[in-house]
Amino acid sequence: MSDKYDVVVIGAGPAGYVAAIKAAQLGLSTACVEQWLDDKGKVRLGGTCLNVGCIPSKALLDSSHKYHEAKAELDVHGIAVGDTTIDVPAMLGRKDKIVNQLTGGIDGLFKHNGVTAISGSGKVLAGANVEVTDKDGNVQIVEAGKVIIAAGSVPVEIPPAPVDDEYIVDSTGALEFRQVPERLGVIGAGVIGLELGSVWSRLGAEVVMLEALDEFLPMMDQQIARESGKIFKKQGLDIRLGARVTGTEIKDGKVVVSYSSTDGEHSETFDKLIVAVGRRPRSGELFSSDSGITLDERGYIFVNDFCETEAPNVYAIGDVVRGPMLAHKGSEEGVMVAERIHGKPAQMNYDCIPSVIYTHPEVAAVGKTEQELKAEGVPYKSGTFPFAASGRALAANDSDGLVKMLSHEETDRVLGCHIVGPSAADLVQQVVIAMEFGSSTEDLALTVFAHPTLSEAVHEAALAVDGQAIHIA
Numbered sequence: 001m002s003d004k005y006d007v008v009v010i011g012a013g014p015a016g017y018v019a020a021i022k023a024a025q026l027g028l029s030t031a032c033v034e035q036w037l038d039d040k041g042k043v044r045l046g047g048t049c050l051n052v053g054c055i056p057s058k059a060l061l062d063s064s065h066k067y068h069e070a071k072a073e074l075d076v077h078g079i080a081v082g083d084t085t086i087d088v089p090a091m092l093g094r095k096d097k098i099v100n101q102l103t104g105g106i107d108g109l110f111k112h113n114g115v116t117a118i119s120g121s122g123k124v125l126a127g128a129n130v131e132v133t134d135k136d137g138n139v140q141i142v143e144a145g146k147v148i149i150a151a152g153s154v155p156v157e158i159p160p161a162p163v164d165d166e167y168i169v170d171s172t173g174a175l176e177f178r179q180v181p182e183r184l185g186v187i188g189a190g191v192i193g194l195e196l197g198s199v200w201s202r203l204g205a206e207v208v209m210l211e212a213l214d215e216f217l218p219m220m221d222q223q224i225a226r227e228s229g230k231i232f233k234k235q236g237l238d239i240r241l242g243a244r245v246t247g248t249e250i251k252d253g254k255v256v257v258s259y260s261s262t263d264g265e266h267s268e269t270f271d272k273l274i275v276a277v278g279r280r281p282r283s284g285e286l287f288s289s290d291s292g293i294t295l296d297e298r299g300y301i302f303v304n305d306f307c308e309t310e311a312p313n314v315y316a317i318g319d320v321v322r323g324p325m326l327a328h329k330g331s332e333e334g335v336m337v338a339e340r341i342h343g344k345p346a347q348m349n350y351d352c353i354p355s356v357i358y359t360h361p362e363v364a365a366v367g368k369t370e371q372e373l374k375a376e377g378v379p380y381k382s383g384t385f386p387f388a389a390s391g392r393a394l395a396a397n398d399s400d401g402l403v404k405m406l407s408h409e410e411t412d413r414v415l416g417c418h419i420v421g422p423s424a425a426d427l428v429q430q431v432v433i434a435m436e437f438g439s440s441t442e443d444l445a446l447t448v449f450a451h452p453t454l455s456e457a458v459h460e461a462a463l464a465v466d467g468q469a470i471h472i473a
């Protein structure tokens with residue numbers, strides 16, 4: 001006999017678990033199939049984000065930032081802390097505790113909302129039913145009114161640097177070093193590479209980042225990318241652009257990396273090497289060939305703007321479909337799909353998704369970059385404000401970076417905001433709200449901002465768009 005639900009979600013990451021909770025809250029009988037198991041063989045919820053992504057990386061970023069502050073930045077406040085040391089296993093233990101607390105929290109939310117967690121690997125069959133295979137190979141068919149696929153993504157591997165989990169690791173392995181590597185190589189100077197490189201650099205590793213592209217952070221506004229690059233260089237990250245890794249060799253307990261760049265062939269020796277060259281959708285073996293589901297040319301499950309696949313009654317959300325691979329993007333798609341299944345004409349504004357690099361200072365963005373506006377021929381105006389002119393940033397001894405606001409030349413509508421600076425993630429959210437409400441730059445300029453706050457830099461950048469900034473000459 002098979003079980004039957006209104007909605008069956010495959011995958012319990014931030015896209016899937018949010019979709020499942022929302023569907024259950026709307027009164028739909030809901031199950032969530034998850035294949036991840038903990039050490040005791042029990043189903044583990046939370047996906048990449050909670051287990052090996054957003055949360056553990058931020059726990060280590062926060063710990064390493066505090067260590068670095070104590071070691072190198074408190075003296076300016078007149079605070080002497082003496083010998084500062086780092087207990088790496090204790091730091092990892094704190095990270096694991098937070099991860100366990102949060103993944104256990106999803107268990108609690110499932111129970112509270114009446115979502116049934118099913119342990120096993122899910123596969124969509126024709127007719128939108130789901131075949132679930134558990135860890136012992138037992139197979140059951142779960143009948144679903146609607147299926148939501150939220151199977152996420154996995155790290156991309158590259159042939160010249162195969163992950164061995166000892167010397168060469170992916171982002172998951174980079175969260176588990178038991179001691180600080182003396183020399184750390186990172187392949188890829190994107191979001192994940194920069195965050196993980198920063199963690200170990202702050203703890204004392206000499207970090208060399210090898211990036212194949214000639215441009216640094218090409219998806220970011222290039223003015224902000226240049227400024228961020230300068231700040232990271234000052235912090236000691238050795239970022240080499242146009243460096244294509246051609247091979248690796250394990251020799252005498254070290255990893256030797258060969259790479260080529262315009263000035264020839266090079267090699268570097270590291271204690272550890274992180275491969276952080278991106279992630280790919282986990283779309284293999286997820287559906288039968290007669291299910292009607294299709295992939296796009298890049299291997300993502302093909303969906304329309306409402307996350308409907310080509311198969312009737314089957315949706316897909318999160319990293320497994322097009323769009324930025326971000327937890328909050330997947331979660332909002334989950335809410336939209338659950339509401340649409342329930343009959344509400346929900347939709348998602350893909351133009352207003354913030355993205356953040358959680359380095360220190362943070363780099364955050366929403367909307368169009370200046371280079372995109374130029375390429376699209378949109379008439380725009382821009383304003384910037386440096387944190388060096390912010391009283392609050394100076395008081396905090398945290399005044400690197402700037403806020404950049406981009407608005408439509410004719411309508412004054414805010415089109416984008418790009419920040420590198422203290423608390424950039426939280427600051428950019430103010431502009432996300434403004435953009436979601438269709439705000440003009442003048443609306444922001446006429447808003448009262450508390451003094452002294454970092455938010456004043458957003459206000460001043462909005463004022464600067466029309467040459468009205470007060471605190472900059």
Ligand code: FAD
Pocket residue numbers: 010011012013014015016017033034035036046047048049050052053054055057120121122123150151152153171192282285286317318319320325326327328329330358
């Ligand atoms: P996932 O979180 O990958 O979850 C998919 C789930 O589906 C997994 O639990 C998997 O086991 C399960 N699954 C897969 N196939 C099956 C199957 N056939 N049957 C049953 N279960 C299956 N994003 C941010 O927004 N902010 C950040 O700060 C951030 N930091 C990151 C740091 C790191 C180091 C990494 C690696 C990623 C980070 N991300 C961050 C990205 C973020 O983790 C992903 O965008 C997010 O987890 C995607 O959510 P998802 O639900 O689509 O997929």
